[in-house]
Amino acid sequence: MSVEAPAIAGMTGDALLSLRDVHVTRGGRSILKDISLDLAAGEIITVIGPNGAGKSTLIKAALGIIDPDSGTVTRHGDPVIGYVPQSIALDPTLPLTVRRFLALAGEGNERAWKSALDRVGAGPLLEASMHDISGGEMRRVLLARALLRNPAVLILDEPTAGVDITGQGALYRLIQEIRTDLHCAVLLVSHDLHVVMAATDRVLCLNQHVCCSGAPDQIREHPEYLAIFGRQASAEIGIYRHHHDHHHDLHGDVCEHDHLPESHSHHG
Amino acid sequence: MDEFLLRALAGGLLVAAISAPLGCLVVWQRMAWFGSTLSHAALLGIALGFLLGLDLKLSILLMSVAMTVLLLLMQRFPDIGSDTVLGILAHGSLAIGLIAISLIPSLRIDLMAYLFGDILTITWSDIGWILAGSVVVMVTLARIWNPLLSSIVHADLASVDGHQRGRLQFVFLMLLSVAVAVSMQVVGLLLVVSLLVIPAATARGYATSPERMVFLALLVAVVSVVLGLVVSYLLDTPTGPSIVAASTLLFALATISRTLRQGTA
Numbered sequence: 001m002s003v004e005a006p007a008i009a010g011m012t013g014d015a016l017l018s019l020r021d022v023h024v025t026r027g028g029r030s031i032l033k034d035i036s037l038d039l040a041a042g043e044i045i046t047v048i049g050p051n052g053a054g055k056s057t058l059i060k061a062a063l064g065i066i067d068p069d070s071g072t073v074t075r076h077g078d079p080v081i082g083y084v085p086q087s088i089a090l091d092p093t094l095p096l097t098v099r100r101f102l103a104l105a106g107e108g109n110e111r112a113w114k115s116a117l118d119r120v121g122a123g124p125l126l127e128a129s130m131h132d133i134s135g136g137e138m139r140r141v142l143l144a145r146a147l148l149r150n151p152a153v154l155i156l157d158e159p160t161a162g163v164d165i166t167g168q169g170a171l172y173r174l175i176q177e178i179r180t181d182l183h184c185a186v187l188l189v190s191h192d193l194h195v196v197m198a199a200t201d202r203v204l205c206l207n208q209h210v211c212c213s214g215a216p217d218q219i220r221e222h223p224e225y226l227a228i229f230g231r232q233a234s235a236e237i238g239i240y241r242h243h244h245d246h247h248h249d250l251h252g253d254v255c256e257h258d259h260l261p262e263s264h265s266h267h268g
Numbered sequence: 269m270d271e272f273l274l275r276a277l278a279g280g281l282l283v284a285a286i287s288a289p290l291g292c293l294v295v296w297q298r299m300a301w302f303g304s305t306l307s308h309a310a311l312l313g314i315a316l317g318f319l320l321g322l323d324l325k326l327s328i329l330l331m332s333v334a335m336t337v338l339l340l341l342m343q344r345f346p347d348i349g350s351d352t353v354l355g356i357l358a359h360g361s362l363a364i365g366l367i368a369i370s371l372i373p374s375l376r377i378d379l380m381a382y383l384f385g386d387i388l389t390i391t392w393s394d395i396g397w398i399l400a401g402s403v404v405v406m407v408t409l410a411r412i413w414n415p416l417l418s419s420i421v422h423a424d425l426a427s428v429d430g431h432q433r434g435r436l437q438f439v440f441l442m443l444l445s446v447a448v449a450v451s452m453q454v455v456g457l458l459l460v461v462s463l464l465v466i467p468a469a470t471a472r473g474y475a476t477s478p479e480r481m482v483f484l485a486l487l488v489a490v491v492s493v494v495l496g497l498v499v500s501y502l503l504d505t506p507t508g509p510s511i512v513a514a515s516t517l518l519f520a521l522a523t524i525s526r527t528l529r530q531g532t533a
Contacts, residue, residue, distance in 0.1 A: 060424070063424070063427075063428050064427075064428070065424050065427050065428065081428060083424070083425060083428040085422060085424055085425055088421060088422050088425075090421060091296055091297075091298065091420075093295050093296050093298070093472060094296040094420065094421070094478060095472065095475045095476050095477055095478060095480070095481055096421065096477065096478065097476055097477060100477045100478065101421065104414060104417055104418045104421065105418075105429065106414055106418075106429070129476065145425075
């Protein structure tokens with residue numbers, strides 16, 4: 001297995017969004033270190049990692065909401081970014097319908113809102129109050145809002161948190177369809193290992209640094225991945241994994257890291 | 269109609285017009301306490317205005333701006349809760365303001381007029397000021413309405429769209445300072461916040477969109493001003509409190525009617 005240094009997840013070349021050696025510290029504590037990542041059109045990259053791994057911080061850095069302490073975040077050719085936050089904690093004092101919420105984005109018209117909602121399977125919600133819709137419906141409405149501007153890069157924070165297992169699968173299929181339709185780059189953060197593994201091109205396993213990255217099949221066998229997700233991962237392997245008895249020498253750009261911290265030194 | 273009543277009505281309606289949208293924004297962001305702080309600090313502004321020979325509305329405005337900046341600076345100490353900071357600023361400045369006024373020996377001012385308003389002595393020049401303030405508030409609000417609303421709904425989402433919440437928030441707080449300065453004569457410093465908050469709260473139960481809530485709040489504020497003036501004129505009650513009492517009555521009626529509607533539904 002060849003080593004790519006620094007380990008960069010994703011294809012280079014036609015990248016729309018690149019992170020290089022991004023460091024973020026808060027209160028003297030390092031939250032992200034040495035993060036490099038390229039996001040190319042038509043590609044889905046999923047960031048997984050335990051709580052406190054810096055997943056949300058990575059998303060915020062990629063979106064430009066926070067500035068990294070060092071390193072760079074580059075947008076190539078000023079792509080339109082669509083952001084789908086986890087949820088919206090709407091204050092109950094603020095009356096808001098789905099229609100008005102979509103209009104707030106400052107894009108499109110009545111027809112655009114309807115077709116965006118139809119696209120995500122939330123057509124009937126146009127006149128609904130944002131306070132009365134379920135978590136899964138909220139996710140679809142947020143996705144519809146992001147679609148209003150035809151994004152070249154779609155960034156989603158935990159798109160399936162709090163959505164039941166059937167809903168999760170449906171949402172991931174939807175994200176895949178949108179990727180195909182718009183040929184946009186997708187960066188998403190997730191907990192749901194098994195669905196991620198089935199519905200993503202590349203996985204980036206994050207624990208403040210990039211533990212490992214690569215195609216789902218490769219990640220699954222990576223010692224750092226197993227160290228972090230051990231039980232959960234192995235329980236799901238039997239169901240979701242198609243078995244391989246060979247190694248992945250052909251995909252050489254993954255699953256190695258040249259500066260591992262002590263706590264992850266149990267490589268076999 | 270007597271001319272002083274006409275002036276009072278003009279001043280009151282202008283204040284109602286800016287109170288409705290600003291009041292909704294205050295309610296949506298849970299900032300009623302901030303409004304109170306501005307109005308308490310305004311008394312210190314009045315004292316300084318007398319000392320320095322400044323126009324009182326201007327000195328109130330300057331004091332409100334100073335309080336806003338002070339509050340933003342104090343946010344660097346998150347271990348002192350923001351409501352605590354507001355409490356310190358409100359009561360600290362009120363106390364200092366009261367002392368300052370008592371120390372100016374030549375000054376025999378009617379404190380009640382500032383605390384509870386004196387809309388019946390309002391002059392055409394005052395109304396000119398209120399009109400100017402209202403125009404500034406309305407024009408600015410119209411320009412930032414969607415971005416501001418967007419940043420209230422979700423700060424990060426708005427930020428990705430290029431709308432910085434901090435900046436919008438600062439503009440909003442400046443507008444609130446203007447509103448406090450020009451409302452002072454109408455309802456008085458102690459009651460400024462009530463004309464912001466009560467019409468908005470009355471409207472909430474009947475509104476399905478932010479703009480509809482502003483419109484309904486405007487209706488409530490206008491009715492309150494007219495009702496308060498009429499009652500004050502007929503019964504010789506203090507005008508500011510009469511206006512606020514009228515809006516409180518409307519709030520109570522609206523809430524009772526909501527409760528009944530829910531009960532039968």
